[in-house]
Amino acid sequence: MASQIIFIAMTLAAIALFSYNLKKVIRNIRLGKATDRTDQPQKRVMTMIKVAFGQTKMFFRPVPALLHFAVYAGFVIINIEVLEIMIDGIFGTHRIFSGLGGLYNGLIGSFEILALLVWLACIIFLVRRNILKLQRFSGVEMTKWPRSDANYILITEVLLMTAFLTMNAADAKLQALGAGHYTNAGAFPISQYLQGLLPDSEGILTAIERGCWWFHIIGIFAFLNYLPYSKHFHIIFAFPNTYFSNLEPKGEFTNMKSVTNEVKAMLDPSFTPEDTEPGKFGAKDVNDLTWVNLMNAYTCTECGRCTSVCPANITGKLLSPRKIMMDTRDRMEEVGKNIDKTGNGFDDGKSLLDTYITREEIWACTSCNACTEACPINIDPLAIITDLRRYAVMEESQSPASINGMLGNIENNGAPWKYSPADRFNWAKES
Known part of the structure; x- marks a missing residue:
């Protein structure tokens, strides 16, 4: 009974702490401006199924995709075992689902195979990161914390x-010894090879089995509450993130209603403008971005696929799309902490543009959309970059000389080039 009380208290505490942190994350995402992503629901559901559940965009790199799929499948399916652990912990039972007979044996056997695949995949991922040191896992934004x-x-x-496999090995050995409370159930295709490493003492085996059982569930609770501080939040946010993907052409500017009203009124004197609040162009800080942009930042896995295909980054320019997302998340977290300390309306004198993301970075972007295409969960760094640019040009009139020249030519000549529209077809004249 004491262990049940401890387990229930620990479960409630873990759920309460996670809910508290999740509420803060959602509050931070809501700092962003409203945008409607409820259109084409059927297409959105299919996008989520294909990209988030099916992980189709991962398979442009087959080797890491297969390894990641093993971890993903193991994470999802082994949760059935976690459900059994939860029930056993609350009611003081042991292997509550063992009454399923042959089906239960098949499940435990498949869990063990998946556990081994997850174990091997994680070891390979550790080797790729720390021994092979793949280039896309490096960069100025990949400081000590992201790597750790x-x-x-x-x-x-x-x-x-x-712990899971050791627990099963001890359990199977206790079953063979006829220990009380350990009913004969389960198939152990992997952990059977660990049984020879364990002692024959029933007392020690029980301690090992219980110790691994507690370690496993405490580890899961700790992992759950670590997520809000980690890039691994994508485990949860990948699904809504892909559902709310931008279905319109990437990089396309959205029109401001207040400006659209003015243009329509100029073209048609009989036009009756809608009631709209005047807004500002683009974004300087996170509260100027949309809530989808901010959710993108929390969903970023820091895998570096976006940066590895960015032509600006490849040619040595300062831009890294991954850094854009990480900076947005860091700034959002900073604003959230300011709200916690001082309430809404506090100005710390910082902003996403200039404090976190430099002008050189945003103007290095070619708007090619390679980063968005490469992202395995449909994150859109280009949307943030274009909004920061729009603010710099439309609100501050600050842009590189080459951009100013182009904008002047468009205004005066109707084209980016510095010649009269009347001369536009001179190239076609016979010499």
């Missing part, structure tokens, strides 16, 4: 899978 964050999760997964 990835390693912490991979090491945790290795330890959890090791």
